[in-house]
Amino acid sequence: MYDYVIIGAGFAGAVSANLLATQHNKKVLVIEKRAHVGGNCYDEVDENGIVVHRYGPHLFHTSSKEVWEYLSRFTEWTPYEHNVLAHIKGKNVPIPFNFNTIEALFAPLDATRFQQKLLHYYAPNTKVPILDLKKHFDDDLRMLADFIYENLFLHYTAKQWGLSPQEIDSTVTARVPIFIGRDNRYFNDTFQAIPKNGYTKLFEALLDHPNITVELQKDFLNEVCWRENRIGFRNDFTCKVLYTGAVDALFDYCFDALPYRTTEMVFETIDQAYFQEAATINYPNDHDYTRITEFKHIHPTLSPKTTILKEYPKEHRKEITVPYYPIFNDKNQAQYTQYMQKAQHFSNLTLIGRLAEYRYYDMDDIVLHALNTVGNV
Numbered sequence: 001m002y003d004y005v006i007i008g009a010g011f012a013g014a015v016s017a018n019l020l021a022t023q024h025n026k027k028v029l030v031i032e033k034r035a036h037v038g039g040n041c042y043d044e045v046d047e048n049g050i051v052v053h054r055y056g057p058h059l060f061h062t063s064s065k066e067v068w069e070y071l072s073r074f075t076e077w078t079p080y081e082h083n084v085l086a087h088i089k090g091k092n093v094p095i096p097f098n099f100n101t102i103e104a105l106f107a108p109l110d111a112t113r114f115q116q117k118l119l120h121y122y123a124p125n126t127k128v129p130i131l132d133l134k135k136h137f138d139d140d141l142r143m144l145a146d147f148i149y150e151n152l153f154l155h156y157t158a159k160q161w162g163l164s165p166q167e168i169d170s171t172v173t174a175r176v177p178i179f180i181g182r183d184n185r186y187f188n189d190t191f192q193a194i195p196k197n198g199y200t201k202l203f204e205a206l207l208d209h210p211n212i213t214v215e216l217q218k219d220f221l222n223e224v225c226w227r228e229n230r231i232g233f234r235n236d237f238t239c240k241v242l243y244t245g246a247v248d249a250l251f252d253y254c255f256d257a258l259p260y261r262t263t264e265m266v267f268e269t270i271d272q273a274y275f276q277e278a279a280t281i282n283y284p285n286d287h288d289y290t291r292i293t294e295f296k297h298i299h300p301t302l303s304p305k306t307t308i309l310k311e312y313p314k315e316h317r318k319e320i321t322v323p324y325y326p327i328f329n330d331k332n333q334a335q336y337t338q339y340m341q342k343a344q345h346f347s348n349l350t351l352i353g354r355l356a357e358y359r360y361y362d363m364d365d366i367v368l369h370a371l372n373t374v375g376n377v
C-alpha cells in the first residue's frame with residue numbers, strides 16, 4: 001500500500017513525507033508515537049491564552065534561501081529576532097558576549113582596552129569561539145577569555161551536558177561565540193521569524209496531502225513490530241523505511257545506550273503581565289535550571305498573566321525520558337558509527353534527523369538535509 005513508512009513527525013519526518021508525496025508522487029505512511037505532529041517543535045495555546053513551545057523554545061533562523069522559500073510555502077511568518085540575557089555577577093547582560101556585554105561588566109578603562117585588543121586581532125562583526133580566545137597569546141585577551149569562560153560557559157555547560165566545555169565537541173560552545181561588535185541578537189542569520197500561526201500548523205500543512213497518511217499515538221518499535229529481532233528489515237521488502245527516532249532504540253541497544261541529555265520542562269504561570277525583561281534569561285551560575293523563557297516575548301499576547309518555562313537538563317534514561325541532545329564527542333561518535341554501520345546493512349532503511357543521525361542539528365539544518373537527500377531520491 002505504501003512506498004515509504006516514516007517514523008516520526010518532526011522536521012525530518014514531515015519534510016521527508018512532504019517531498020516524497022509532492023515531488024515523487026510516493027504514498028507515505030507517517031507513524032508518530034506522540035499524540036501530535038511537530039516533534040519537539042510542537043506548540044499550543046496554554047491555559048493563559050499564550051502560545052507555548054512544549055519542548056522548549058524554538059526560534060527559527062536560517063541563512064539558506066532554499067530552506068526559507070521551501071517552508072514559506074507552508075506558513076506565513078512573524079519576524080522575530082531572539083534576544084538572550086545572561087545573569088552574571090548580579091546583572092542581566094546580553095549574549096552572545098559582545099562589546100555591550102563587556103561595557104556592562106567591566107570598568108570603562110578595562111572595557112575600552114579589551115575592545116581595542118579584540119579589534120586589533122579580529123575583524124569587526126566576526127565571531128570567535130570561546131575555546132579559541134582562551135588560547136590567545138595576548139595576556140589581556142586571555143584574561144578576558146578566562147572571565148567569559150568561568151562566568152558564562154563553565155557552569156552552564158556542566159548543568160547542560162554534565163561535562164566541561166573541553167570534554168564536549170568544540171562546535172557546541174562555538175554556537176554561542178564572542179561577537180566582535182555590538183550585535184545583541186542571539187542569531188545573525190539572514191532569515192529569522194516564527195511561523196505566524198505556530199509550528200504545529202506548519203507541520204499540519206507539510207503533512208496535508210492525499211498521498212500522506214499520519215497515524216498518531218502509534219509506537220513503531222513496540223507496536224508495529226518491525227524491530228530487527230522480531231520481523232526484521234527485509235532487504236526484499238518493497239516499502240522503504242525512513243527512521244527519525246533514536247537509533248540505539250531501533251536496534252535494541254545492541255551497542256549499549258547512546259548518551260543523550262534530556263531536559264525537564266517546568267512551566268509556571270505568574271500572576272503578573274510580564275515576568276522578565278527578555279524572551280530568555282540564562283543562569284550560568286545560579287539555580288539548577290539553565291534558563292527561563294517567557295513566551296509572551298515570542299508570541300505577544302494580551303493577558304494579565306504570563307507563562308514561563310524553566311529548563312532542567314538531566315541525564316537521559318533510556319525508554320524513560322525523552323532524548324533531546326546527542327552528547328557529541330569522539331567516544332560517543334564511535335559508538336554511533338557502530339549503529340550507523342549496522343543500519344547500512346538494510347538497503348531499505350534510511351536514518352535521518354537529530355536523533356537518528358546523532359547530530360546537534362538546528363531546525364534549518366534538518367530541513368536542508370531532507371531537501372538535499374530525500375528531495376533528490
Ligand code: UDP
Pocket residue numbers: 086095152153154156157160172173174175176282284
Ligand atoms: N552555553 C553556555 N552558556 C550560555 C549559553 C550557551 O555555556 O549561557 C554553551 C552550552 O554548552 C550550550 C551551548 O553553548 O549547550 C549551546 O548553546 P545554545 O543556546 O545554542 O543551546 P540550545 O538552545 O540548543 O539548547
